[in-house]
Amino acid sequence: MSENNSLDRRKFMISSAAGVAAYALPGVAEPRPQEGKKVVYGIVGAGNRGRNTHLRIATKYLPEVQVAAICDITKANLDQALAMAPGAKGYDDYHKMIESEKGIDAIVVAVPNFLHAEVTVAALNAGKHVLVEKPMATHLADADRMMEAATRNHRVLQVGLQSRYGTVYEKMIQLIKEGVIGDLEYIVGNLYRGDWNPHSWKYKDPKTGAETNWRFLTYCAGSALLEDGIHELDVIHWVAGVEPSKIQATGGNNVLKDRQTIDNAGLLIDFSNGVRCIFSYTVYSPGVPDNRALRLLGTKGEMTWGIGTAEELRGTGNSEIVVIPYRGKEQKVVVPRLTPEEQASWHEVAGGVSTDVESFREHKAFLASVVKGAPVFADGQVGKDAAHISLAAERSLRTGHVFPWSEESTI
Numbered sequence: 001m002s003e004n005n006s007l008d009r010r011k012f013m014i015s016s017a018a019g020v021a022a023y024a025l026p027g028v029a030e031p032r033p034q035e036g037k038k039v040v041y042g043i044v045g046a047g048n049r050g051r052n053t054h055l056r057i058a059t060k061y062l063p064e065v066q067v068a069a070i071c072d073i074t075k076a077n078l079d080q081a082l083a084m085a086p087g088a089k090g091y092d093d094y095h096k097m098i099e100s101e102k103g104i105d106a107i108v109v110a111v112p113n114f115l116h117a118e119v120t121v122a123a124l125n126a127g128k129h130v131l132v133e134k135p136m137a138t139h140l141a142d143a144d145r146m147m148e149a150a151t152r153n154h155r156v157l158q159v160g161l162q163s164r165y166g167t168v169y170e171k172m173i174q175l176i177k178e179g180v181i182g183d184l185e186y187i188v189g190n191l192y193r194g195d196w197n198p199h200s201w202k203y204k205d206p207k208t209g210a211e212t213n214w215r216f217l218t219y220c221a222g223s224a225l226l227e228d229g230i231h232e233l234d235v236i237h238w239v240a241g242v243e244p245s246k247i248q249a250t251g252g253n254n255v256l257k258d259r260q261t262i263d264n265a266g267l268l269i270d271f272s273n274g275v276r277c278i279f280s281y282t283v284y285s286p287g288v289p290d291n292r293a294l295r296l297l298g299t300k301g302e303m304t305w306g307i308g309t310a311e312e313l314r315g316t317g318n319s320e321i322v323v324i325p326y327r328g329k330e331q332k333v334v335v336p337r338l339t340p341e342e343q344a345s346w347h348e349v350a351g352g353v354s355t356d357v358e359s360f361r362e363h364k365a366f367l368a369s370v371v372k373g374a375p376v377f378a379d380g381q382v383g384k385d386a387a388h389i390s391l392a393a394e395r396s397l398r399t400g401h402v403f404p405w406s407e408e409s410t411i
């Protein structure tokens, strides 16, 4: 490792969801909803994520929230959502909803990716706080516009990168800080998943008139890596602790050839502290056991965590990190998925493992920022950087070009 890299290493800074915010809060949220009063939510986009995660969590698990309005242009989705939120008003135009519902404090944006920026900026300009789904935007210039609107209006902008609110990555970072694997040198990550939800909203292409799953279209999704893989790439960035210096990728459509968005990719990421990463990704791998894993190799040992392996098979609901020192005995670090309070109240379980608790925590963190002005962890800059990595990789695999991080303006 070069001297510069060691210098960077000394500057290595890792923050956590529970601790210090990684990036500054863009302005203080004033006026805030009064403490003790319900925070009034509006939800834009009542598809799978808006309805089955955000609305379900808000109505079942957040007594401090009142859902006053829901907007969706698909009547069946809107009707299903309204049935889950007694008293909420339905809209098919988010402008009308934002204009009419003066009492709304915060808007959750869960529409397809290409609409995130326009809905978010409109909501922020109307004085609402915003929790916008990942990816923050399909263009980096839009991410800048969103952050500027949050700062100018002194409103909270949080991005739906809920992995930041999980316990296992935080533990891995803590173990690195404690030096259990020495200096982090190499990150190996993967996401092998099945095909996109066939029930996704269909975009009617104005040019062709064809109704197409929005996740198949580059214009709507931005890129396949932006749509998923972005959680893992964000975590890798968080773990590395510094900006990437360059990104290159290969990939394309080997199996699912009926679409514009790719079905596989392999990324090489160099970070500015000398840490290197290899990340592999497929969208045609339903039901494989090792669907999401992270292996961190350092100067004194390595540690691994993978979902779909030990924790799911044993059905304990806990995560397990395996630490293997290069000299010494293997150690298994059990990380509870839930706090004792969450164990009493959280009932979303699949295959013996609690699901979606990270999304619940992202709402709790968002509410703490809205009501108490707590720093935002998954803030605009975190969201933009995650989009930057994903988009640079997508451009690289399409052009063969290696993207230096500084080439942001070309993405």
Ligand SMILES: NC(=O)c1ccc[n+]([C@@H]2O[C@H](COP(=O)([O-])OP(=O)(O)OC[C@H]3O[C@@H](n4cnc5c(N)ncnc54)[C@H](O)[C@@H]3O)[C@@H](O)[C@H]2O)c1
Pocket (backbone or CB within 6 Å): 044, 045, 046, 047, 048, 049, 050, 071, 072, 073, 074, 077, 092, 093, 094, 110, 111, 112, 113, 115, 133, 134, 135, 160, 161, 162, 197, 199, 200, 201, 202, 227
């Ligand atoms: N954080 C996560 O783990 C996670 C998981 C799944 C999806 N997401 C994100 O959530 C967002 C939505 O995904 P989804 O799975 O719910 O998609 P979906 O296709 O199931 O739902 C999208 C909804 O948006 C509605 N919509 C489209 N245009 C609209 C408009 N102009 N105004 C109002 N509503 C409109 C559609 O009618 C549809 O009901 C995407 O950005 C996706 O990336 C995040």
